[in-house]
Amino acid sequence: MDRRAFLTAATAGLLPQTVSRPALASPARTLRSDPFTLGVASGDPTTDGFVLWTRLAVAPLNGDGRGGMPSRDVDVAWQVSADERFATIVRSGTATARARNAHSVHVELKGLEPGRDYYYRFRSEGRLSPAGRTRTTPEGETPLTFAVAACAHYEHGYYTAYRRLAQEEPDLVVFLGDYMYEYGPSGYTALTGRVRTHTPGKCRTLADYRLRHAQYKSDRDLQAAHAAAPWLVAFDDHEVENNWAGPASSSGARDFARRRREAFRAYYENMPLRRASLQGAVLRVNRRVSWGRLARFHLLDTRQFRDDQACEDGVRAGCDERLADGRTLLGPGQWRWLESGLHDSATRWNLLGQQIMMAHRDHKIGPGREVNLDSWDGYAAERTRLLESLARTSNPVVLTGDAHMHHLADLKTDFDDPDSPVVARELVASSIASDGDGYRDRTWIAEALQENPHISYIDQRRGYVMARLTRDEMSVEFRTLDYISRRGARAKTSHRLTLPAAPATAAAAQAAAPPS
Incomplete structure (x- = not known):
């Protein structure tokens, strides 16, 4: 069975159900129905491990947010195998799905081999989960294929883009926010109308958020994307509330x-995150994940530590407040953390995974200027300082979500100066589902590109970005679907480019040099 056949079988529940290992033995007490209705996931890989996740829910849409589970804790056995048939078990154990944590499970693995695929599954009270594929990171400069995705409003369409992403068989998925939306039914309507319906009410309580996550996680296409590869996740605004700051x-x-x-x-309960990320009232999602000596992902949090938006938020003209030197998007602590990570990085490539558009974007066609104050345009001075840092960084590329449109942009320290050098490129992924089918208004696109000459590509259709990274280049494909208001759309490449690597920085060159 090859990898594609495994992924198809795993997400369809067709893998062998026979288990002889003691770690997956069935206890006498059983739940009344399948508790693995929310699928499985993995994330945050290292050279010797990763996080495995599942959450038990026999009735995921129960209004109390507890998934129809009993009030008692439940033991969950897990297995990690070197092969997709689970003939070679390399790790196994038992975790406790605690009722107070919505019966979620986070298993943090160590001691595995670097740079290889592993397969995992869970069992609880007589029921076997679907299987997932994950992998550890390599130690050298092994090539990397990864996907970038964001923004998946459940009501706006089917998650076909997730299914197509899974079929691409990436090594890694980088998800940059708006995994779920807090609105009540029809609280935010796409041009193509409502395809599916949110659970009742706007999310305001723990039960509301748990229930909404369960609704999203119940989707089989989303489950397929999680089962296909480890994810790096970070939130934006809608996981809490629109445009919070x-x-x-x-x-x-x-x-x-x-x-x-x-x-x-x-x-946290619904994502493959490490236990250390949840620190009381703070959820730490800014972190670094390295892919050997090839690449370092710097994942940012552009919500939790920012100043409030200037001039009452929104897309507006004027607003000198947005230019103030002291305004911060990242917060002092995260800024120092990022500066240090960029300066010390010894990898060939440095990838910033973050939520909101970094490039300047004039939304007004014709004279005058209107900018989105929720994006980096609302924090212009700090953006300039960050871009100056990127100019001193080895092969920086910025990965972005939020905009619901594909963008390819040149990043400059002075966007008003045509001769200002390009210090990095920004790849903005369109949405998985938000804003429905989308459209392709060629006249509007041409006008928007003319208004913003540092942006070379825009597409309003749904989709994701696929990238292939080697020592010498990054090959990028912007993938789009023509519709999501019904199922079955194919993904196609609407734009592609190749970014050649610049010579390594001194730090990267020193790290790559053989010992004397």
Whole structure:
């Protein structure tokens, strides 16, 4: 069975169900139905391990957010195999799915071999989970194929893009926010209308967020994407509330501190994150993950530590406040962390995974200027400092979500100067589902590109980005689907490019040099 056949069988529940290992033995007490309705996932790989995730839910859409599970804790056995048929078990054990944590399980593995595929599954009370494929990171400069995705509003369409992404068989998936949306039914309507319906009400309580995550996780196409590869995840705004900023609620909610804390808790319970990421009221998603000496991913948090948006948010003209030197998007602590990581990086490539568009974008066609104050345009001085740092970094590429459109942009320290040098490229992934089928208004695209000469490609259709990274180049394909209001669309490459690697920085060259 090759990898593609394994992924197809795993997500369809067709893999062998016979298990003889003691770690997966069935206890006498059983749940009344399948508890693995939310699938399985893995994430945050290292050279010797990764995180394995599942969450038990026999009735995922129960209104209390507990997935129809009993109030008791439940033991969950897990296995990791070197082959897809689970003939060679390399690790196994038992974890406890605790009722207070919505019966979620996070297993952090160590001691495995670097740079290879592994397969995993769970069993609990007589039921066997689907199997997933994951992998450890290499030690050298092994090529990397990864996908970039974001923004998956459940009501706006089917998750066909997730299914197509899984079929690409990436080594890694980088998901950059808006995994779920907090709106109640029809709280945000796409041009193509509502295809599916959210659970009742806007998310305000822990039960609401747990239930909404369960609804999204119940989708088989999303489950296929999680089962195909390890994920690196970070949130944007809708996992909590639209356009929230630090301690500030965009809706003026008086209980926002509680709401944000409970949204973070539900997010952790439903993602393949390490236990150390949840630190009381703070959820740490800014972190670094290296792919050997080839690449380092610097994942950013552009919500939790930022100043409130200037000039009451939105796309606006004017607003000198956005240019103030002291305004911060990253916060002082994260800024120092990022500066240090960029300066010390010894990898060939440095990839910044972050949520909001970094390139300047003038939304007004014709005279005048209108910018999105929720994006980096609302924090222009700090953006300039960051771009100056990227100019001193080995082969930086910025990966972005949020915009619901593919963009390819040149990043400059001065976007108003045509002669300002390009310090990095930005790849903005369109949405998985948000805004429905999308469209391709060629006239509007031509006008937008003319208004923003540092942007060379825009596409409003749904999709994701696929990238192939080697020591010498990054090959990029912007993948699009013509529709998601019904199932079955194929993914096609609407734009491609190759970014050649520049000579290594001194730090990277020193790390790659053989010992004397």
